[in-house]
Amino acid sequence: MDSAEFLDILGNANRRRILRLLAERPCYVTEISDFLGVSPKAVIDHLEKLEAAGLVESRTDKKRRKYFSIARHVRLEVTVSPYEFGTKSAYPASSRLDLTSCRQLSIELEHDPDATDSGVTASDVEADDVVSLTQALRDVQQLENELSLAQRWAQGRLTELREHLESVLDDDQSRLLANLLLALADEPADIEELSRDVGAPPDVIEEPLSELVAEGIAEENGGTYRLADEE
Amino acid sequence: MDSAEFLDILGNANRRRILRLLAERPCYVTEISDFLGVSPKAVIDHLEKLEAAGLVESRTDKKRRKYFSIARHVRLEVTVSPYEFGTKSAYPASSRLDLTSCRQLSIELEHDPDATDSGVTASDVEADDVVSLTQALRDVQQLENELSLAQRWAQGRLTELREHLESVLDDDQSRLLANLLLALADEPADIEELSRDVGAPPDVIEEPLSELVAEGIAEENGGTYRLADEE
Numbered sequence: 001m002d003s004a005e006f007l008d009i010l011g012n013a014n015r016r017r018i019l020r021l022l023a024e025r026p027c028y029v030t031e032i033s034d035f036l037g038v039s040p041k042a043v044i045d046h047l048e049k050l051e052a053a054g055l056v057e058s059r060t061d062k063k064r065r066k067y068f069s070i071a072r073h074v075r076l077e078v079t080v081s082p083y084e085f086g087t088k089s090a091y092p093a094s095s096r097l098d099l100t101s102c103r104q105l106s107i108e109l110e111h112d113p114d115a116t117d118s119g120v121t122a123s124d125v126e127a128d129d130v131v132s133l134t135q136a137l138r139d140v141q142q143l144e145n146e147l148s149l150a151q152r153w154a155q156g157r158l159t160e161l162r163e164h165l166e167s168v169l170d171d172d173q174s175r176l177l178a179n180l181l182l183a184l185a186d187e188p189a190d191i192e193e194l195s196r197d198v199g200a201p202p203d204v205i206e207e208p209l210s211e212l213v214a215e216g217i218a219e220e221n222g223g224t225y226r227l228a229d230e231e
Numbered sequence: 232m233d234s235a236e237f238l239d240i241l242g243n244a245n246r247r248r249i250l251r252l253l254a255e256r257p258c259y260v261t262e263i264s265d266f267l268g269v270s271p272k273a274v275i276d277h278l279e280k281l282e283a284a285g286l287v288e289s290r291t292d293k294k295r296r297k298y299f300s301i302a303r304h305v306r307l308e309v310t311v312s313p314y315e316f317g318t319k320s321a322y323p324a325s326s327r328l329d330l331t332s333c334r335q336l337s338i339e340l341e342h343d344p345d346a347t348d349s350g351v352t353a354s355d356v357e358a359d360d361v362v363s364l365t366q367a368l369r370d371v372q373q374l375e376n377e378l379s380l381a382q383r384w385a386q387g388r389l390t391e392l393r394e395h396l397e398s399v400l401d402d403d404q405s406r407l408l409a410n411l412l413l414a415l416a417d418e419p420a421d422i423e424e425l426s427r428d429v430g431a432p433p434d435v436i437e438e439p440l441s442e443l444v445a446e447g448i449a450e451e452n453g454g455t456y457r458l459a460d461e462e
Contacts (some may be wrong), residue, residue: 004244010309011242013235016316023316025406055311069313076309077379078241080286081323082301085254087246088379092312092387095399104374105381106337107446130412130448131459133396138416140392143335144385148319149379150336154375155306156323161371165355175256181361185369217361228362 001053003087006076009053014038015046019070022056026069079155082218083162176200178206181227184218188226232284234318238308240284244278245269250301253287257300310386314393340370407431408439412458415449419457 017036023029029047033040047068050056057071072091081085138213165181166174176198183189184195191209195202209225212218219228240246248267252258260278264271278299281287288302303322310317396412397405407429414420414428422440426433440456443449450459 004247006309007238007241007247008244010238013239016235016238016318019316022316023312036253070311070316071313071391073312073386074310074385076307078237078307079305080250080301081254083254085250085301087247088434090379092383092390102377103457104370105318105377106339107336107381108337109404110419110441130396133392133399134409134412134416134458138338138413140385140388141334141413144382144389146333146336146419147382147385148321149333150338151375151378152306152321152323153392154371154378154411155304157371158375159304159323161364161368165361165368168361173270176367178447181365182369182372185365191232222400 001055001089003052003076003089006074006089007078007087009049009055010076012046013044015050018043018046018050019055022068022070026059026067027064028067032068040231079127081155081159083159099230106108107143109136109143173208177212180205180208180212181217184212184227185226188221188224190223190225194225232286232305232319232320234307236284237305237320238309240280240286241307243277246281246374249274249277249281250286253299253301257298258291259296259298260425261297263299308382312386314390327366340367340374347434376407382410404439406442411436411439411443412448415443415456415458419452421453421454434450 004152014036018032021032021035027035029040029043033043033045038045047056047058051058051071054072055070055074056068058066058068060066075092076087076089078088085166107210116163162178165178170175179198180194183194186197189197191202193206194209198205209218213220213225217228218225245267252263252266258266260271260274264274264280269272278287278289282289282302285303286301286305287299289297289299289423291297305320305322307318307320309319393409396409400408402408410431411425412428414425416429420428422433422437425440426436429436440449444451444456448459449456
């Protein structure tokens with residue numbers, strides 16, 4: 001499911017209320033209809049959309065009555081800023097995901113025997129000890145809150161740095177220049193690649209690129225451009 | 232703006248396209264209308280909704296023509312899982328936000344002179360050096376990607392731990408019990424507070440709570456309950 005489909009689904013208040021209810025417990029159509037104060041027909045319409053999107057699934061009980069529950073774990077992030085409208089949706093990563101490749105981030109969970117300073121591998125609470133499991137859950141919840149906080153910090157910082165960079169560039173084309181610089185910082189690239197990265201035709205970026213080279217901000221070598229080294 | 236309002240706004244594909252366009256550059260109504268292939272009237276309707284929500288603002292140029300741009304930085308996170316339907320929306324945190332209070336997380340930005348092992352304080356790139364600013368921006372972008380990855384990891388882990396805990400509890404009421412345990416792990420609380428935390432009336436949680444105490448999983452002291460210490 002892509003972000004657009006997810007946002008279309010979530011753009012309806014009754015569908016959000018259905019998801020909130022099903023996250024509490026699986027329900028029959030009549031229960032949802034009573035809870036929402038909405039006709040069973042309308043509830044069925046919403047459930048069909050939610051099922052088609054793979055968010056909700058149905059089973060039948062012993063009396064052959066259909067009941068609904070949430071099928072899938074999905075996560076969506078949306079960012080709106082003067083420099084970005086970004087949506088990301090993703091299924092949760094497995095616990096075997098290797099976070100050690102993260103360069104800027106490290107995570108330390110008390111109950112994680114495998115945690116190292118450079119990241120988290122697979123934190124396994126395999127014990128069937130209710131107290132340990134509860135504490136591990138609480139730690140991961142706290143980590144989640146901290147990650148949200150860190151992301152808000154990062155987004156504010158991005159805007160500040162971006163505004164600062166564009167004001168230093170102080171040019172009619174400072175937005176294009178900033179995009180070019182970020183593309184160059186990513187990895188060395190030729191004009192074709194840079195053109196794709198910044199979403200502008202090659203002939204539009206040629207001149208600003210030459211200026212960046214002339215000012216010693218970028219370096220060119222055999223048609224490949226990169227950001228100059230820091231002093 | 233609350234999450235529900237944000238989701239209502241973003242539930243429309245043309246409003247998303249307008250935001251995407253304005254994140255590229257400020258625009259006149261006619262530009263937006265041409266780009267979207269939608270009547271100016273419809274564009275104005277969408278812009279009014281976006282302005283009312285504080286996401287978009289308008290100014291007039293020298294010829295008194297109105298143009299629109301993105302007004303505000305907003306961030307939204309949505310999580311759907313069998314145990315949760317959660318939405319969080321927030322403005323970005325200021326760069327002066329103190330992340331050192333984070334217990335599970337540490338962030339290291341190369342270009343941040345104030346970074347310590349225990350977190351990030353105010354990372355200041357005050358130099359007007361274009362190369363340093365660009366590298367700092369790229370680092371924060373990379374941090375953002377890592378934070379997203381970490382959040383996906385955390386969400387997958389939460390579901391695994393939750394499923395594990397409920398299967399160990401193995402009870403008709405395992406969902407209520409798990410919620411009670413998480414509330415107890417948070418901080419010591421009396422029945423009234425626990426009832427609010429788990430969203431169930433006091434007389435419903437009394438019996439499961441006594442059972443947790445009888446099994447040595449929770450402890451009671453003068454009407455206040457808490458999670459027992461780990462062995």
